[in-house]
Amino acid sequence: MKDQHLVTLTVNGREHELVLESRRTLADTLRQELGLTGTHLGCEHGICGACTVLLDGEPVRACLVFGVQADGREIRTVEGLADGDELNDLQQAFSRHHGLQCGFCTPGFLMLAEAYLAGGGSADPGEVREVVSANLCRCTGYQGIVEAVTEVAARRREQAAKAHD
Template sequence: MSEQHLITLTVNGHDHELLVAARRTLVDAIRHDLRLTGTHVGCEHGVCGACTILVDGAPARACLMFAVQAEGRDIRTVESLGSPEAPNDLQRAFSEHHALQCGFCTPGFLMLAEGFLTEHPHATKSEIRAAVSANLCRCTGYQPIVEAVDDCARKRRCAPGPAAAPSATQAADTTTPAGPARAAADPGHGQPDTPRSP
């Protein structure tokens, strides 16, 4: 029996206490213990970036961290960005620029871009291209992703207030987007939660 540890962490603004095995990865704790399945598991070697989350505001590979390493940390997953009814500005940009196809890698790209734009609000398109190259996508060819992130960055710079928050009209609109819009706003949609060993 693996040694168990009681940890406390903040995920998407909510405090949690979890009893986890010493070898349990953070991505498993997020997906299976907290049931936040928007964070996807790909290579499990820190290469593909599908599991990218924000840890204390910085992008991190959740498959490379143990859950015990998240003790006292502030974690943000893709669920923190928006919802199918009210996607945030970055999710809308991904939909508008067709920056996703199968959608499996999209949560990782969204969180990578969110962290990058927070640190580099005036990033050039070349800098954005270099940043997103850290994650792998087999479908889009990357250019739509670069265009989406660049468009979002430009709109945020021009916005008088916090651009990432949905407007009152968008928050009130309960129409569920279809196709790419839904996939960008609801990255867990269509992705089964396959049990994995602890």
């Protein structure tokens, strides 16, 4: 008999009830049970960051979290960034600044950056470089990623200041 649990996950604003084995990772749950294949599996040891998702607004490596640990929690994946076919500002900036090449690591970088920006992240390139250094990319050299996140941070801060006035 398998060790199974009924869990409720809210993923990208939509609630899902699933029966999961205790050993199934959140990454496998998202990909196999829910068909959200934007969460990529790279190293499966929490090192590369390709599987980064937001769990209650905080970036986590989905390969290191069990699906049952996410019971009752809010999960946001790369599929939750766009509004239908309209890419969000961060996704558009990644494209504009060539912050992606093969695209394998891109979902993890987008989710890491989205959490940074949601937390009021600065537009300081040095700080952004430090944040994105948590994830690995073998193609871009990071400069385009840093430029994209810096641009969006500056724009979002400007918009917040205007809204506050």
